[in-house]
Amino acid sequence: MNYTNKKNHGKLIQKNKQDTELKLRSYAFLTMEEMLARLSATQAGLTNEEAENRQDEFGKNVITIGNKNTAWRRLRDAVINPFNVILLLIALITYFTDVVASSKPDYLTVIIILSLVFLSSLVAFVQNQRSNAAAEKLSKMISNKADVRRDGTIINIPLDEVVPGDIVRLSAGDMLPADVRFLMTKDTFVAQSALTGESNPVEKFSDAKNKPDDGLTDLQNLGFMGSDVISGSAAAIVLATGNNTYFGSMAKSLSGDRAKTSFERGVDSISRLLLRMMLVMVPIVFLINAFAKGELPSSFLFAISIAVGLTPEMLPVIMTSTLAKGAVSMSKHKVIVRTLGAIQTFGEMDVLCTDKTGTLTEDKIILEKYMNLHGDDDARILRHAYLNSHFQTGLKNLIDLAIINRAVQNGLKDTLDGYSRVDEIPFDFSRRRMSVVLTDKSGKRQLITKGAVEEIIAISSFVEMNGCVLPMDEENRRIAFSTYEKHNADGLRMIAVAQRNEVPGSGAFGVADERDMVLIGFVGFLDPPKESAKAAITTLREHGVRTVVLTGDSEGVALKVCGKVGVNTSRLITGRDVERMDDTALLDTVNTCDLFAKLSPSQKERVVKAFQTAGHTVGYMGDGINDAPALRQADVGISVDSAVDIAKETADIILLKKDLMVLEEGVIEGRRTFGNIIKYIKMAASGNFGNMISVILASIFLPFLPMLPVQILTQNLLCDFSQMGIPFDSVDKEYIKKPHKWETHSIKSFMTYMGPLSSVFDILCFAVMWWVIRANTAQLAPLFQCGWFVFGTVSQVLVIHMIRTAKIPFLQSNPSMPLFLSTFIVAVVALVTGFTDFAIGLDMHRLPLLFIPWLAVILAGYLLCVQLVKKRYMRRYGEWM
Known part of the structure; x- marks a missing residue:
């Protein structure tokens, strides 16, 4: 989109936003009769037939602006990426050199290159489709709903089925399902911070005396999608839904990105590291080959191919499919992930702050x-409590229901x-x-x-x-x-x-x-303690997660319950104590205290922040209105499907069963997912660093290119395919015993150990090809290139099994069957290509059988040295992955 088009597009968005605001503002000043007439509605609500007709007219009540993750976009992203662009460029040049300018046209190389583009694009697209389908399926397992009046009866429907003209009933804890005008309010306070940034809730009135110069969000009889009812109750009529809401009009003009999670920051740091490697590599390789060999075009293509080979282009595919696989696995344990990136944070969590009721207790008050x-x-006390609980119109909690049930009995x-x-x-x-x-x-x-x-x-x-x-x-x-x-x-x-x-x-x-x-x-x-709570807290502790209770309950109840379930009760801090502490004192307190009682919502949030300041990755588990601030503050917010709308909307993880044991299973799956991502990144980073050293040395001493561009790209693609089984791989039990964070320093250390080691054996392969196989002239360059192609591919495939575990592979730790098959198939393909006439298709000469024993010896030596280096590395750094 050029500048002029962008400018016109921006003007159109601004005009649509202004039109939306004017339309909503007009509703605020209409009489009740005028408003109902404009909406073709009545205070008795719509009929089901009218609602269906309006849904056909206005569509689903969802914000679709900015939802770019369509099938066409996923297909475009799969096809158009740096890897494929370079392949297509080389295919074009090869077409002119091998077909147009050649006396004997040779289509084989062009066909192979185009096949590689097709295969890589297909894999990327299929994996993205599966990941997207998994995410959509999981999101449908949790849904917020609204109470609306249809055919004269209050029914509970999904938010996306709300239509203009619906009469909705709202109470504390509800999200406003759309833009509404209030018909009845009773002490209705709404949090509009998501729209306006104001921290305090604002009170809404059905009979508000609005002023013409009031801002749209200051109009006291209007409520907006994206707001939450904090207290009180109300009835309202829906004015606009989906993209036609004020929130929808804002979504069209939002250009800023949300703050990045620790997961995204970690991926960015690794990407920058690999990019710097590539920027150093490309000019060095180009200059060496251009001056040493005097072939500018081929040297340029070679350098570009090396750059692509150093780029882990399958990283997005591996990460997305690994996260999607993790999300699906977690769903089997009744843990639903709303944001895929939260899986890594979930596994990284080392402090779990949780409310007491329903988590540590049976939630059957x-x-x-x-x-x-x-x-x-x-009995008179019960009667007064019963009158209070029955006649209140707000959210009836478990205490109200217990009073009502006992009074009826x-x-x-x-x-x-x-x-x-x-x-x-x-x-x-x-x-x-x-x-x-x-x-x-x-x-x-x-x-x-x-x-x-x-x-x-x-x-x-x-x-x-x-x-x-x-x-x-x-x-x-x-x-x-x-x-x-x-x-x-x-x-x-x-x-x-x-x-x-x-x-x-x-x-x-x-x-x-x-x-x-x-x-x-x-x-x-x-509210008796859960029988499973003590075992779950013990198991979480064994996996490096400290359980801290933040409750609004009194000290006595908190001490009694927490003592029975194994939470450390040697020190108890109350909300009054927290209020008197400054941030420094609270920071010292969180290091030694696991039980906080009689906390207000803001105090819960402050305690969570103190844990984060102390360097912990904090999860917060809650399901009430009072938990929303702490859920937002936590690194990973955890709620349950039965929670109030505010809590569910704020949380990153939703539990279908309110049980810490379910949470513990999710933590383990999160760590397993993160472990598989780290495997790929460490393999890619160390392998690329080793290749960089090898290519520079080869470019200096060899009178020809160590590999042609098409050979490098084919090898790169084969190695990527061999790693497609990583998302399904198992992880050592020792790894999931404690939380792990993104450590760029750890990856650099891993590179400095494993990269040069692989280069040593590349040089041994060069020596065998030069002095044993006698591929030491420009005419025999295709034979030399074939030897390094086979060794490089097979060694990178086999080393996957060495890197994936801190143990001895196959003897102490077995890979998953998908990873075993993907690596086995690629190794066979590389060997068949190198020792048969398939090598000709990649401009190589088939290898003599004499190379087989030498290949076996070099590979065995490489794998043995990797195992020895692994032990030394673990002694120094205390971990492998």
Whole structure:
């Protein structure tokens, strides 16, 4: 796209964005009747037939702008790459020299080169197709959904099926499925940071008094795709979906790339290293051959071919197929990867921060006790907790459901008939409580609040004891705390219940009304530890992953549960402690503490950041609204399919089963995947470095080119095909016992050991060809080239088995069958080519049988030396891969 076209394209994008904003803005100022008429909708929602028609008209509710990963693009990328371009250039030159300008046209070399282009492109395309299909299949295993009104009934549908005119119901934890106008709001706070960058949630109103000069995202009755409901509840009508949303219009103009992951940074560092090698190599080889042999065209083609040979052009294919294979394997262990690059980070993780509920516990909260302030059973406490949980409209968590189930079992369902909800004050993580305002049949209003014990006691001025309301003096406070601490120490999760009768008769209710409460009692819950948790934590520890618990629960419950599952409880830090610490003190704390209790969402995020500052790769596992900040901060966010939308959307890894044992299996698969990628990179880097040394020496001392361009490219392609089995290879158990990071220094060290070693045996091969086989004249150059072609190909194939394991190959560690077959087939092809008339097709002479024993001796010596160098390398660096 030239400059003028780019400029016009940019103007078109900007105009579309402005049109989208104007259309959405117009909806904010319409009356309800005007808006419904424009959308051809009603407050009762659409029928299924209307929804299907609109889906045909507007398409799926997905952002497709910028989705360039189409089959045609994958095909283009497979065909058009530096490797194929050089091959086609050489094919063109060969066509003119061997066909057009020759008295005896020879099409064989041209056909072979074009066949190589076809085969390499086909393999790359097929692997990319498989990887893409695997990624799409996995993404369909997890999906966020929306509650919409269809045919007069609220149903749960996938987000991509939402259409303009749908009436959606929203509550805390939901993502806005599209651009909407709010029809009803109740303390609805929405996080718009993904669109606006503002850190604090903004409140939305259905009856907002918008100003004409307000910015689009400041309009209080509009919500936008890409936002999350933090608290409260709402009903809204869908205005626009997919690319027609404000988010969709922004996506069209986004040109900046997201921050690179550690995986991508590692790949970039290796690519830069290999590129520098190539930039040094090409001019040296060209100048040496041009001046020494005086053949500029052939020297130039040779140097370019060497450059291509030094470029690991199969690296994207190997990495993509390895990651895709890893993702599919992880899915069999109920671990779904949303971003392929996260697999490496998952395996690199050495600290796992996790919430307690559902991960270490059964996630089956049971209401165990309902008691007054003396600790005696009192059905009235259960009744008040039941009224609070039933009439709140926000996200009903496991505690609410446990209260409701127990109350229904106790026959309290009829109690609801005597009350109706007037208002509510939703839960948030700073207050750690929620309230409802109810009225009974006599018109009496009552405020009922439940929440964390300390927070409820802080707003209570009175207590109820023995049927009397008494002031909250020190003695009564001591009695209440004593009852709470006794049962909390026994492992019960305690929630306080308070109420207030003197409630204003009208007006909106807010946090300011949660004052002068009467503390009436507690409800206690039991969430027993999982039987598998202790074994999973032990196994993770054996694999170098330290488990740290970050929970909002109280100290007593956290200590009880963590003690039973094997988490180190020798030191416990609370949210209050974290709040008092500066960053330096917190950095020291994370080195010794594995249990943090009563943390707010921002404190969880801060603890995760402290671990990262200390040099750890941190995974965070959570499934609630309060986990979203920590999930974003972590190097790899882990959630579960049953999590709230915000948590799932933020996470990199989704578990289909909320169990640490599942996580441990995923970590192992992540390390296995990373190990196979490192194998290829170390093979490519060391092999290329060795080839660079060999080619320079050969160019200096030989009176002819050590190999022709077509021979180099064919050898390069054969070696790449031999490594196509690497994604399916096994990894030594010792390797997956601990996490591994990208280490460019480690790869450089590996190159300096293995590269020169391969050059030594290349020179031995040169010596045999020169003095034993007598290929020491320009006329016998094709014979010399054939000898090095065979040795170079077979040695690079066999050394794969030496490099892939720190052990003795085949005796102590076996390759996978795909890798064995790919290397075996390529070795056979190289030998057949060199010792038969197939060599002629690559402008070589067939090798005499005399070369076979010499080839065997050189190969055996090379492999033996590799094994000896391997032991020395491991003694010095403590690892092989």
